[in-house]
Amino acid sequence: MTATPQPDAPAPPATLASLVAEEAGAALAAALAAALDQVAEALAEADAVEMVHDVRKALKGYRALLRLIPGPEAEAARARASDAARGLSASRDRQAALDALEALADAGLLPAKDAKAAAAVIAAQPDATEQATDQRVAIQDFLDGARASLADGLAAAAREADVVAGLRQAYRRARAAPDWTRPEGLHALRKRVVAHRYQMDFCADFCGAGAKRARKAQRLRDILGIHQDLEALKPRLAAALGTAQEALMSEVAAAIRALQRRLVRQAKAGHARLFRAPARAFAAKLARRMEDAGGSPPPAG
Secondary structure, eight states: OOOOOOOOOOOOOOOOHHHHHHHHHHHHHHHHHHHHHHHHHHHOOHHHHHHHHHHHHHHHHHHHHTTSSSHHHHHHHHHHHHHHTTHHHHHHEEEEEEHHHHHHHHTTTHHHHHHHHHHHHHHHHHHHGGGHHHHHHHHHHHHHHHHHIIIIIHHHHHSSHHHHHHHHHHHHHHSOOOTTTTTTHHHHHHHHHHHHHHHHHHHHHHOOHHHHHHHHHHHHHHHHHHHHHHHHHHHHHHHHHTTHHHHHHHHHHHHHHHHHHHHHHHHHHHHHHHHEEEEEHHHHHHHHHHHHHHOOOOOOO
């Protein structure tokens, strides 16, 4: 007796959570493409200093989004972006030292005339902007490769990614307090806070949740950024002044120590407020906000 063929069972209806997850993955793929477009726009800027600043900023956003995608492909893409940003660091370090001197004066820890004198010495050092042409070529090469990688499979990986899980993991990393006594620890924390800040921008664009957190993270990043600028100032000041102006160098060094102590206190307080909730509670709340904002089934036809 021949068995009667049975019709295929209908696929189970999509749940709200699965629809939101699909939409989040598609939004992540689109955000990666937009981040690379921002790199291209920054690369076209005529001023070399502005170009370096804006390319580095766009690369930070791109790398933060890549952290939401598991697997070796996204990890390799993030490493290539890090290498590209590292190639611009020499230009940024000089500007960071000048920004640090301005911060010391603004904080009232260094007389304006001394900050101006030290800035003049540092500004007279050889600038890395003569490498701008080589930098542009290197970033364009990175950009071409990154776009090819996105088309070849990275975008598909983004669409399949568990975005909420990625956000939870990044939050947990940023929540972990560093060794507050070591500049290296604070620098690592700054990078984790930067990633969280750009990820919250993504969430705000996707579901309307995260803009406030992004602003708070940016404020914490600014505090940590000044601390890092002061670290960049130390070797440049020593190289620029040597023993020729010991009094000025000693005064600047004392101001650096005072401001860094102040910044660490501010960073500790800001970090505790921003990352008060456990990672699981943070992710659960964010998932609910995503479900509240979207997840409607696509129209038939």
